[in-house]
Amino acid sequence: MKRAVCSNGRSAASDACCIWFDVLDDIQQNLFDRGECGEETHELTFHDAIGFSPQGGGADGSIMAHFDVETNFHANTGVDEIIETQRPFALKHNVSFGDFIQFAGAVGVSNCPGAPRLEFLAGRSNDSQASPDRLVPEPFDSADTIIARFADAGFSANEIVDLLASHTVAAQDRVDPAHQGFPFDSTPGVFDTQFFIETLLVGTAFPGNGSANQGEVESPLAGEFRLQSDFELARDSRTACEWQSFVNNQNLMAANFRAAMAKMAILGQDRNLLTDCSEVIPTPKAVSNTPTLPAGKSRTDIQGSCSATPFPSLTAASGPATSVPPV
Ligand code: HEM
Ligand SMILES: [Ca+2]
Numbered sequence: 033m034k035r036a037v038c039s040n041g042r043s044a045a046s047d048a049c050c051i052w053f054d055v056l057d058d059i060q061q062n063l064f065d066r067g068e069c070g071e072e073t074h075e076l077t078f079h080d081a082i083g084f085s086p087q088g089g090g091a092d093g094s095i096m097a098h099f100d101v102e103t104n105f106h107a108n109t110g111v112d113e114i115i116e117t118q119r120p121f122a123l124k125h126n127v128s129f130g131d132f133i134q135f136a137g138a139v140g141v142s143n144c145p146g147a148p149r150l151e152f153l154a155g156r157s158n159d160s161q162a163s164p165d166r167l168v169p170e171p172f173d174s175a176d177t178i179i180a181r182f183a184d185a186g187f188s189a190n191e192i193v194d195l196l197a198s199h200t201v202a203a204q205d206r207v208d209p210a211h212q213g214f215p216f217d218s219t220p221g222v223f224d225t226q227f228f229i230e231t232l233l234v235g236t237a238f239p240g241n242g243s244a245n246q247g248e249v250e251s252p253l254a255g256e257f258r259l260q261s262d263f264e265l266a267r268d269s270r271t272a273c274e275w276q277s278f279v280n281n282q283n284l285m286a287a288n289f290r291a292a293m294a295k296m297a298i299l300g301q302d303r304n305l306l307t308d309c310s311e312v313i314p315t316p317k318a319v320s321n322t323p324t325l326p327a328g329k330s331r332t333d334i335q336g337s338c339s340a341t342p343f344p345s346l347t348a349a350s351g352p353a354t355s356v357p358p359v
């Protein structure tokens with residue numbers, strides 16, 4: 033079949049995909065600061081899409097269209113800034129908010145070395161209803177509550193773990209506002225397995241001011257932040273084996289994340305009515321780093337929680353205890 037001719041010598045299987053090359057150029061330059069590993073937009077993919085229940089909603093752009101409602105939800109505190117930054121790009125290119133949020137998320141992830149190249153389907157309507165409150169999980173929710181919420185949206189316990197690979201390139205700003213940019217693993221610029229290793233280490237202290245915020249538990253490394261929800265899901269019998277399976281398996285982690293993200297990105301949408309524009313998403317750089325026990329830690333610091341399989345043996349880094357700078 034003849035390919036559609038797009039800007040700057042590029043082409044696409046469908047005419048409808050050409051516009052996304054222009055959006056790509058614009059956001060790489062002006063939203064991601066020349067291709068930075070962008071955490072923020074990719075958080076928005078989740079907060080828009082998980083506003084879904086069998087009653088409706090989902091990855092429909094509602095968080096941007098009805099930001100006056102949805103950003104008042106406690107779990108969306110602070111997300112208003114990301115929305116304000118992104119909305120002008122969607123309006124300028126005249127694409128739907130739902131498409132834009134998922135596209136920006138996929139491009140943001142592609143800027144992180146080691147990430148899978150995510151699927152991107154275009155064609156979501158720009159009509160949406162505001163999501164009801166209490167659908168976005170909170171870091172202080174119990175494993176039971178989180179697993180039940182995801183089940184209501186159609187995700188298994190293992191798929192929660194798959195989606196949480198996103199926390200390998202993430203940091204907190206709002207749980208402890210006095211210590212913004214404290215990341216969830218020691219390599220927040222790399223989509224690697226360190227998040228799954230480090231969340232299983234014994235917690236030793238609260239970074240920053242030394243005391244707990246709501247949804248925070250003790251972390252194992254100076255400067256690293258640990259969410260209570262990550263701590264619990266790493267150790268819960270329903271999620272611990274999927275969690276451990278990623279510890280030394282980058283390819284499995286990346287493949288499962290890709291599949292779960294593809295599902296999340298079309299919550300509430302009909303896949304058959306969308307156009308596959310995945311070829312517009314850049315191919316992420318590969319990584320070759322070895323999954324590692326951070327310096328200063330040993331096997332005895334690991335709280336292995338999968339009863340079916342022993343914790344895999346890992347290379348231990350040497351040198352002074354790892355300390356993680358903010359992002
Ligand atoms: C169990 C469910 C989840 C909970 C309770 C949770 C909770 C949180 C919290 C509390 C933060 C810190 C926000 C801040 O203080 O600025 C955060 C950050 C983040 N989360 Fe999650 N999350 C969950 C699942 C997910 C999923 C499924 C994704 C994406 C697919 C995701 C992507 C992110 C990203 C990218 C950030 C970093 C944002 C930034 O750097 O500003 N999270 N998460
Ligand atoms: Ca990482």
Ligand SMILES: [Mn+2]
Binds near residue numbers: 081082090163
């Ligand atoms: Mn939504």
